[in-house]
Amino acid sequence: MKTSCSRFAQCLYFMSxxxxxxxxxLAQESWAPVGLSPSHAYLLLATLDEPxxxxxxxxxxxxxxxxxxxxxxxxxxxxxxxxRTTEGKLTNxxxxxxxxxxxxxxxxxxxxxxxxxxxxxxxxxxxxxLQAMSRxxxxxxx
Amino acid sequence: MKTSCSRFAQCLYFMSxxxxxxxxxLAQESWAPVGLSPSHAYLLLATLDEPxxxxxxxxxxxxxxxxxxxxxxxxxxxxxxxxRTTEGKLTNxxxxxxxxxxxxxxxxxxxxxxxxxxxxxxxxxxxxxLQAMSRxxxxxxx
DNA sequence: ACCTATTAGTTGTATATACAAATATTGACG
DNA sequence: CGTCAATATTTGTATATACAACTAATAGGT
Numbered sequence: 001m002k003t004s005c006s007r008f009a010q011c012l013y014f015m016s017x018x019x020x021x022x023x024x025x026l027a028q029e030s031w032a033p034v035g036l037s038p039s040h041a042y043l044l045l046a047t048l049d050e051p052x053x054x055x056x057x058x059x060x061x062x063x064x065x066x067x068x069x070x071x072x073x074x075x076x077x078x079x080x081x082x083x084r085t086t087e088g089k090l091t092n093x094x095x096x097x098x099x100x101x102x103x104x105x106x107x108x109x110x111x112x113x114x115x116x117x118x119x120x121x122x123x124x125x126x127x128x129x130l131q132a133m134s135r136x137x138x139x140x141x142x
Numbered sequence: 143m144k145t146s147c148s149r150f151a152q153c154l155y156f157m158s159x160x161x162x163x164x165x166x167x168l169a170q171e172s173w174a175p176v177g178l179s180p181s182h183a184y185l186l187l188a189t190l191d192e193p194x195x196x197x198x199x200x201x202x203x204x205x206x207x208x209x210x211x212x213x214x215x216x217x218x219x220x221x222x223x224x225x226r227t228t229e230g231k232l233t234n235x236x237x238x239x240x241x242x243x244x245x246x247x248x249x250x251x252x253x254x255x256x257x258x259x260x261x262x263x264x265x266x267x268x269x270x271x272l273q274a275m276s277r278x279x280x281x282x283x284x
Numbered sequence: 285a286c287c288t289a290t291t292a293g294t295t296g297t298a299t300a301t302a303c304a305a306a307t308a309t310t311g312a313c314g
Numbered sequence: 315c316g317t318c319a320a321t322a323t324t325t326g327t328a329t330a331t332a333c334a335a336c337t338a339a340t341a342g343g344t
Contacts, residue, residue: 011256011259012165012259012263012268012271012272013165013166013169013180013184013255013259014184014204014205015272015275015276015279016158016161016162016165016166016275017162017165017166017205017300017301018205018279019158019162019275019278019279019282020158020159020161020162020163021162021301021302022279022282023154023155023158023159023282024155024158024159024330025282025302026282027155037329037330038155039330039331042155042156054292054293055292055293055294056291056292056293062156063156063159063160064330064331064332065331065332065333066292066293066294067293067294067295067331067332067333067334068330068331068332069293070293070294070295071294071330071331072330074294086293088292088338088339088340089291089292089293089338089339089340090292090293090339091292091293113155114153117153117154117155120278120281120282121154121278125274126154128274129271129274129275129278130154130157132267132270132271132274133157133158133161133271133275134157136161136262136263136271137157137160137161137164139262140161140164140165140167140168140262159330159331163331163332166300167332179299179300181300181301196322196323197322197323197324198321198322198323206300206301206302207301207302207303208322208323208324209301209302209303209304209323209324209325210300210301210302211323212323212324212325213300213301213324214300216324228323230308230309230310230322231308231309231310231321231322231323232309232322232323233322233323233324
């Protein structure tokens with residue numbers, strides 16, 4: 001399935017979808033050693049980085065809807081990697097000791113993924129691409 | 143949810159996912175007038191363009207897995223927009239008269255979408271972005 | 285203080301896509 | 315020729331994400 005063969009490939013619709021699916025797959029491989037999907041892993045990292053962070057802030061950081069954050073948290077809670085405390089309408093998310101033990105492995109996965117990405121899109125070119133993508137994404141804000 | 147606010151936004155993982163979701167949403171709006179999702183619409187266009195095309199070729203053009211193509215075709219068949227004929231292990235997909243009647247509307251949606259995309263990523267910049275994305279996607283071939 | 289509007293989060297449900305396994309047909313080789 | 319491998323497509327099931335509707339709680343205006 002060579003991207004450039006497609007008559008439609010020149011369209012941003014196909015390209016953004018195909019690229020996202022391929023990057024997702026690559027990320028899944030990088031995070032497989034800790035048994036987490038990339039989204040779960042990044043949510044856990046954000047929680048480790050800022051214990052007590054709320055679902056709303058997580059949604060902003062990970063660029064996902066609050067409902068998606070809830071679903072991700074449910075799974076991490078099942079795995080005993082986070083705990084949620086609710087006071088009033090605010091919820092705080094904390095990493096468990098089990099999550100803290102996992103930190104070195106998480107960072108290893110992160111390094112692995114960044115390494116793969118850099119190999120695909122080396123800094124000068126890759127950075128420019130990211131900026132361009134970011135600019136377009138920003139113009140698509142609701 | 144401003145993209146550039148995110149600590150993670152600099153990562154290709156989040157950017158490609160976020161961009162794809164936003165472009166998908168934009169495309170959904172463009173195709174809403176014909177009551178089809180973007181994927182269904184493009185599959186139908188490919189079939190109108192090349193009546194008798196097979197699922198395998200469609201998978202290549204749309205950069206989706208064959209199983210996904212089957213699912214998309216099932217819906218289009220329910221809507222009486224395509225018919226499938228099977229001879230041996232080959233399947234041929236044809237547009238129905240109802241689909242042919244829809245052609246002008248389909249092209250109007252396509253124009254609408256391309257117009258929106260060009261507004262977001264005007265030719266010089268947009269073309270370069272697409273090329274860069276395409277280059278990376280190609281390096282991710284299985 | 286009380287009602288109302290807003291906000292935070294969750295739940296029910298839907299869509300888009302994929303992987304793995306099943307099915308069925310063809311081709312090739314002994 | 316018959317078996318076995320390769321190919322094309324479909325089916326069963328799973329994941330990732332979202333939207334809309336719901337619950338609960340706080341904040342403001344009168």
